[in-house]
Amino acid sequence: MRLKTNSGHKSGKLTRRGFFHILVALLASPAILWWFMVGRRDMKMSARQQSLIIGKAIPPGVSFIDFAIVINNEDGVSAFEAKCTHLGCRISKIEGDQLVCPCHGSRYNLSGKPVKGPAVKKLKKLKIVHDPRSGEYIIHKNE
Ligand code: FES
Numbered sequence: 001m002r003l004k005t006n007s008g009h010k011s012g013k014l015t016r017r018g019f020f021h022i023l024v025a026l027l028a029s030p031a032i033l034w035w036f037m038v039g040r041r042d043m044k045m046s047a048r049q050q051s052l053i054i055g056k057a058i059p060p061g062v063s064f065i066d067f068a069i070v071i072n073n074e075d076g077v078s079a080f081e082a083k084c085t086h087l088g089c090r091i092s093k094i095e096g097d098q099l100v101c102p103c104h105g106s107r108y109n110l111s112g113k114p115v116k117g118p119a120v121k122k123l124k125k126l127k128i129v130h131d132p133r134s135g136e137y138i139i140h141k142n143e
Contacts, residue, residue, distance in 0.1 A: 050142055056135035062099070062110070064092045068126055068139050069099060071110050079128045079139045080112045085121035099123070 014022075052066055058077055063070045069080045069091060080099075082091045089103035098115060099108040106119035113122050127140040 050140065052139040052141075054137040054139065058137060062094050065139075067141060069123070070128070070137075070139070073110065077128060077130075077137065079126040080108075080123040081126055081141070083124070084119055085114070085123060086117075086119040091123075 052068055054065060054070065058070055058072045060072050063072070064082060067082055069082045071078050071080075083089075084091055084101040084103065084106055086101065086104060086106050089101050091099050091101050091108070093100045093102060095107075097110055099110070101107070101119065104118050105116065106114055107116040108119070108123055109115050111122075112125060114120055129138045129140070130136075131138060
């Protein structure tokens with residue numbers, strides 16, 4: 001009589017089930033490794049991407065620059081995170097004077113306040129600093 005173990009072996013002999021478990025593990029391990037590496041790389045990129053340096057001239061109106069929406073109007077220069085407060089889609093479109101989320105149609109005015117749902121919270125305002133020496137603008141994501 002042969003004893004079956006949890007590893008799929010019968011007294012040292014590999015069963016069909018054990019063979020398939022090993023085969024699945026071998027086939028899945030490169031995918032798991034790739035997922036882990038890509039995930040780690042994205043984390044490093046997002047950790048690095050905490051500020052944006054914009055050149056000397058910010059064009060009038062609305063600009064979508066990386067993670068930011070930069071507004072240059074009669075009130076001055078301001079910036080919001082380009083992340084919809086509903087479910088986090090990236091806002092990259094303006095219609096008239098409203099910022100439009102492509103996912104479910106939320107709209108925000110140029111002060112970041114929602115004027116049409118489903119979003120109900122304001123866009124996150126970003127700190128923007130002007131460096132008088134270089135003339136550049138620096139937008140900070142997490143301040
Ligand atoms: Fe923007 Fe839903 S994620 S409206």
